[in-house]
Amino acid sequence: MSIPIDLLKHYPWLPSLQVYYSDIATKDPTAFIEEAFLKYPDGELEQRISKIFKAAFNNLEEIKGYKADELNIYLYLIVKILLYVLNNKPISNRVANTYSKQTYKELIEDNDDANLYDICKDLKLKFDFLDPPIEYGINLNKEKREILKTSFKIHFTDYLKLAANLHDDYRKLVHNALSEGYVYLQKKDLIRLLQEHVRRKLIVEEVKDDNNIEKFRKDLLKIREFKELYGNILNNWELKKEDFEYSFKIGFKEGSDLSNNFPPCIQDILRRIQEGMNIVHTERLFLVFFLHALNYPIENIIDIFSNLPDFDRKKTKYQVEFAKKKEYTPHSCSTLKSLNICKANESKDEICLEGYYSKKLDAQKKLSHPLFYIQLKQYRNSMKNKAIKTKIEKKDER
Ligand code: SF4
Secondary structure: OOOOHHHHHHOOOOOOHHHHOHHHHHOOHHHHHHHHHHHOOOOHHHHHHHHHHHHHHOOOOOOOOOOOOHHHHHHHHHHHHHHHHHOOHHHHHHHHHHHHHHHHHHHHHOOOHHHHHHHHHHOOOOEEEEEEEEEEEEEEEOOEEEEEEEEEEEEHHHHHHHHOOOOOHHHOHHHOOEEOOEEEEOHHHHHHHHHHHHHHHHOOOOOOOHHHHHHHHHHHOOOHHHHHHHHHHHHHHHHHHOOOOOOOOOOOOOOOOOHHHOOHHHHHHHHHHHOOOOOOHHHHHHHHHHHHHOOOOHHHHHHHHOOOOOOOHHHHHHHHHHHHHHOOOOOOHHHHHHOOOOOHHHHOOHHHHHOEEEOOOOEEEOOOOHHHHHHHHHHHHHHHHHHHHHHHHHHHHO
């Protein structure tokens, strides 16, 4: 039996994927990804994948703009490939959690029990749909007596398999209604088991075969769109994995000039643009992502680029808007170092060279992201201003 295609678009982790998309299964993953980006050239695929990773890094329970369309199938497969090549357990756990929570939400909001029936059948679960629902127990809650009814029962072997990693006491087999080998379940509890199934499908055990994975990663990174997406995910992760303790809200404000607090890498690019020199593609991208992260108005960004010798307003506008739509995050310091964009040594900047004192760790820490540079600079400036103000006040009191 295969399920309706629309159900597969909604839940692409179902086994019927191999029936409907048997051609994908036989394809080389690199060729598959190339074709996927060609099929969706408008950036929507990258944008929606980025949203999943961002939601996961922020520990969100849902993925904004989740859509049950054909692109959702490609998206699911590419996320799996990304998790494999990222080979990073914390990332894979977070994505698996967020994606499976979204699945729970979708299934709970789906009022058609026939879909749940089809899903269980597709997963080859030993399962029965009871119509009409039957009474299987009584819930005694304080003075309230509630008769439990359900349309769902699942064989205990499948129940145990699905619930293996769920440790709540009430999920233990002994705490559930069991008759003739079947466990009677409320709909939401059955969906919770399916959520766990989806979570486990996305968890990638860290791969030990580094050589193979490196080769595969290198091949994939030859695809421009994949490379950008992969880099953006890593930059986002760099930003999120440590919560920055000197948290200062940074962002563009009309009338105030943030540029004095820009890190040397950005200052250097801006200086060269002002001098009418050309800058390379990666520097252009970094500058755009950086200014977008600070919410600079699009027109202001375009104006900065207008000093470049090859400036074309229409083309620049399109590229700046496209980057905004993709919500890319500026590169981390380690990426910028590998791209030769870091200017820590040339500038002899104290923050870039020596890092900062971490109150939490009671130790000196290296700077990991240029956006942290601004936060740190602003924090230090505010401390300096406070000290000056106190000095003046004390003087006035005398
Ligand atoms: S250390 Fe980071 S912020 Fe400083 S110049 Fe290098 S890349 Fe930029």
